Amino acid sequence: MSNTTSDDSLITTEVQADSNDDSAAPAAGTAVAARNLNVYYGDEQAIDDVTMEIPEERVTALIGPSGCGKSTFLRCINRMNDMIEICRVEGDVEFGGKNVYDADVDPVALRRKIGMVFQKPNPFPKSIRDNVAYGLKIQGFDGDIDERVEESLKGAALWDEVKDQLDSSGLELSGGQQQRLCIARAIAPDPEVILMDEPTSALDPVAASKIEDLIDDLAEEYTVIIVTHNMQQAARISDRTAVFLTGGELVEYDDTAKIFEDPEAQRVEDYITGKFG
């Protein structure tokens, strides 16, 4: 974000942030908690001693300049970092009262409880129905798959657009529809937490705003943790905001309204007013 537009954006975010005040009020239980989390890629440290508690059934936004470790933090929660050979994690990530890095945790089983949506829509080259049913099938779900597919597509606000073409390929949809298909895919197995890594940054503004509306609805049932580099977006949709800065340091973590109106740290204020980042 450049300096010239940053003042406007701060103003709009303030207005937006106000409207979120009520929902940000008393936090429910804790869905995910990081304790003294350090992550290294080889010798390079990507997360620096982060401790934070993420509330249930709320939208928590992770913001910060690129390369500050937001995606890395997100991947720690469902242990997708295990796939990166040089990645080393120290500290705890608690999910459902259990440290997911304990030796007796099966990362595959863990991921079945946590949905993930990526930056670039990545539907499988299969039919829309098979895309949504994917998680159910690999988990050996024995209920009515078609019913679940319909429910999930409705939950992702996509049902009306695709209900007549469930057998056509998911790749035939537009970018925004593909991303909503990925959300439907993620919620179909009914996870507890949904992780989203910049889910709108590859989309046009109209498609992005549909996804933002959707995230609002999702928070009624799921814990949503969303990485974004778009500060207005964080202000509009999240209840809590965590600001990471270079080096993987969690500088400030508070109610969204507080972060955007009256941040404690000068560095955070500089960042959200666009003085750097």
Place this chain on the structure above:
Amino acid sequence: MATDNANANGFGEVSRVRGIVFEYLSLGASVFGLVALGVLLVYVAIDAFDLANASPEWLLTYFLTLVVPFLAFCLYSASDPTVTRRALGALGGGLVAVAALFTAIEALVVPIPRLNWQLAYLFVVAAPVTAYLAYVGSGGRVGAVGFGLLGRLVGGAAVGLAVGTLFLVFDPLLWFLAYTLGVLPAVGLYAFGRRRSTPRARTAAAPVGLGGLVAAVFLREVIPTYPSDLIIYLWTVAVPVAVAGALLVADRRGRVAAAAVGGVPLAAATAGGFLAPGAGLPSPTVLLVLVSIGVPTAVYVSRVVDAGEGLAGLGLPLLLAAGAVLGALIVGALGFPAPDPWLDGSFLTAAPSRTPSDAGLYPAIVGSVIIIALVAVLSFALGVGTSVFLEEYTPGTGPLGTLTRILQVNIANLAAVPSVVYGLLGLGLFANLLGLGIGTAVTAALTLSLLILPITIISAQEAIRSVPDDLRRGSDAMGATRWQTTKNVVLPEAMPGILTGTILALGRAIGETAPLIMIGAATTVFRAPDSLFSRFSAMPMQIYTWAGFPQADFRYGVVAAGVITLLLILVGMNGTAILLRNRAERGS
């Protein structure tokens, strides 16, 4: 040069000479190669079908009854006046040009051996125009239907014959038990599980099937009497194929149509099977061929009728058959001298002989088909397995990573090892060490599989590597195991590429002779192999042997007929594989 006259005319010019020279040189090289190959094939075809002895009247008759109606069909399907005008122009103008040029060359330069201008016209003008019009015609609805139907008839016959050939070697009785005890219950359980959404039935399918297969192997020697071959094929092949066809139709067109699509071909095939011995034909083969032609054809016709478009195309096979019969009648009635082709029914069904006119390729065809089927299965399974292991399962670092890299380099080098060396390996490893026998079909199949394995692995790896990582991460994040991700996402996406590589590799395997000589394959066998451990010969071996015979009839006629047969089988095999690949591509 670019800068010289930059000011003279606006932007100036940039030299493209080198690009143009390169373009025409490469065009020239490929055209030269294709023309050389084309001329060779023309001569081989002329020899194989004895066209040099075809009278002009004979050629004209068949041209009028067979080729002209076919061209008219294509033009009707294309229904494009420009195409029609151009085609007629090419046929007419080509006639004049070829006749004039041919006579001129014969008179002024050199006499052209074993060709007359009519044949030259046929190959230089008529054949390309026909191919072009077939291509254009297949774009229209009518043409698409016509060729679709024709393809199912020809393809069905080929598949039926191939399956029949495989049963010469694989024990039908064992298959009967395996099907009844293993395959049928497993498929039944799986289908039941899907329909009723009971995953337990679905997961039980695999163990039940496996148990059935094991039981079949044990019971094979215990059970004293079996039904006749015809009943076995009816029960294990014809009925399931008919049921599958009926199920395909049932969804859209209801029960009556489904029953007709499954029942009519099944009844016809059964009747054909029981009547065949009367006509001196092997009844199981007749049954298999009829059912593998009938069911796909019926399904296709029912679909076309359902869509209601291009119905006229269904007449194409009839048009061609009528043309052939009419041509034969005219030739017979007017007594036109006809050629006596080397490549005829008896060439395909007879055993080799010392007299050229009796010589046949049958045992070698059977040998080749069996070996190729085995090689296809083995190299596909091993190639996919190895490449999945190398690409998806091994880490990039650590001792296992180093091992993988060493393997990788070795596989690349193995692809360049001469085939004679593989022959030696096959002789030492399979024939002697493992005792599979010198010159047996199974030794040959294993040797050839090993020979093409590096190519299959490398191309499969390439295909797997080209699957975007996004998809893998998407599947992993859903909580899929490595195996689930590989099976559900990576392999389906990579399958077209894997199949392309396998097709190319198989094309190489079918034509190999050197490794077969090394493992002691017979140059000539007089009986088709009847087990995996019997001595066999393959088409290239037999052709090579014939080429060394002293009689000229062998070196020209019989060898040519063999080459054409080999090429046709190769094209048929590749065509099937390409169809499969396109299916896989469309599926994903």
